[in-house]
Amino acid sequence: MRALVKTAIGQGNLELRDVPIPQVDAGEVLIRVRACGICGSDLKIQDDWHPYTPPVVIGHEFAGEIVEVGLNVSGWVMGDRVVSEQHVKACGQCRQCLTGHAFACSAKRAPGYFTDGAFTEFIKVPAWLLHRIPSNLSFVEAAFAEPSAVAAHGVLDRTGIFPEDVVLILGCGPIGLVSAKMAQSAGASKVIITGVDHNEKARLPKARELGIDYVVNVMQSDLTALVNDLTHGEGADVVIELSGALPAIDQSFQLARRLGRVGIIGQPPADEIKIPYRQAMFRALTVSFSYSSKYTSWERALSLFERGAVKPSQFITHVLPLQEWSRGFDLSRSGEAVKVVLEP
Numbered sequence: 286m287r288a289l290v291k292t293a294i295g296q297g298n299l300e301l302r303d304v305p306i307p308q309v310d311a312g313e314v315l316i317r318v319r320a321c322g323i324c325g326s327d328l329k330i331q332d333d334w335h336p337y338t339p340p341v342v343i344g345h346e347f348a349g350e351i352v353e354v355g356l357n358v359s360g361w362v363m364g365d366r367v368v369s370e371q372h373v374k375a376c377g378q379c380r381q382c383l384t385g386h387a388f389a390c391s392a393k394r395a396p397g398y399f400t401d402g403a404f405t406e407f408i409k410v411p412a413w414l415l416h417r418i419p420s421n422l423s424f425v426e427a428a429f430a431e432p433s434a435v436a437a438h439g440v441l442d443r444t445g446i447f448p449e450d451v452v453l454i455l456g457c458g459p460i461g462l463v464s465a466k467m468a469q470s471a472g473a474s475k476v477i478i479t480g481v482d483h484n485e486k487a488r489l490p491k492a493r494e495l496g497i498d499y500v501v502n503v504m505q506s507d508l509t510a511l512v513n514d515l516t517h518g519e520g521a522d523v524v525i526e527l528s529g530a531l532p533a534i535d536q537s538f539q540l541a542r543r544l545g546r547v548g549i550i551g552q553p554p555a556d557e558i559k560i561p562y563r564q565a566m567f568r569a570l571t572v573s574f575s576y577s578s579k580y581t582s583w584e585r586a587l588s589l590f591e592r593g594a595v596k597p598s599q600f601i602t603h604v605l606p607l608q609e610w611s612r613g614f615d616l617s618r619s620g621e622a623v624k625v626v627l628e629p
């Protein structure tokens with residue numbers, strides 16, 4: 286089968302190659318991949334700024350149908366339409382696994398980074414990671430479940446949104462945009478989302494189209510003044526940092542109110558960065574770092590999709606055949622696309 290493979294450590298080193306169809310073991314299913322989204326982390330693997338073990342088939346935002354069921358799998362049959370959590374090889378026995386946080390298991394090897402992923406025709410995963418695709422969603426729409434689960438994890442599971450919160454989302458990539466819709470759905474009174482000039486090509490206009498309450502290009506208008514104006518100088522109840530940009534990381538602490546909550550999901554460009562530590566301390570901020578997702582995050586994302594509170598089709602701007610992966614990567618990188626989905 287044709288697969289998009291990161292062939293070796295270093296910049297680039299991505300190519301379509303023929304690889305064998307995976308053999309399912311006990312407890313696993315084989316999935317015919319119908320759609321797989323391009324993630325910012327795929328671009329980072331291309332740039333060699335994200336951990337991975339080559340050679341590896343990349344792609345992790347996938348949806349498909351079961352074509353083979355391994356021994357000792359119950360509850361799933363051929364033809365079931367599914368999406369999957371990412372905790373391949375999680376041990377099931379450590380404290381993290383036993384408390385429902387398999388994403389943080391040290392034995393986990395996420396597909397598309399450390400085991401073969403889904404920019405290809407078939408992928409195998411342990412059956413316990415599967416979630417059923419609601420019948421009113423297409424495969425392309427369902428491929429948006431993974432980034433939405435990451436958003437649900439960071440915003441709803443770990444940081445939490447309470448009714449009437451003022452929520453500031455820093456960054457307007459697909460996860461930022463869906464986080465903003467989730468905050469609205471969770472009862473926030475005002476949701477502010479930010480971007481820069483580069484995002485005027487697609488992502489800030491998309492935020493306006495989605496009906497986010499305040500859409501701010503921080504290079505053109507004064508974000509601090511707006512937050513102060515909306516909160517009588519108190520600051521936002523919740524700030525979610527998704528840009529990974531150093532000035533925004535600093536602002537996420539500055540613009541949260543006393544006793545406010547800061548959720549950090551964006552990846553910074555360096556291992557160590559400066560933050561206003563004392564200020565965060567003496568304003569008693571609660572800071573939650575977050576990555577990946579857990580069972581409840583997937584349930585929440587799929588429920589929001591099923592009842593139309595979040596419409597994945599609004600975030601997917603391009604659907605391309607797998608052969609055109611390079612154009613898809615370019616569209617994602619240039620900011621002309623919100624979410625690009627590839628069909629193998």
Ligand SMILES: [Zn+2]
Nearest residue numbers: 324326346432
């Ligand atoms: Zn992703």
Ligand SMILES: [Zn+2]
Nearest residue numbers: 376379382390
């Ligand atoms: Zn474990």
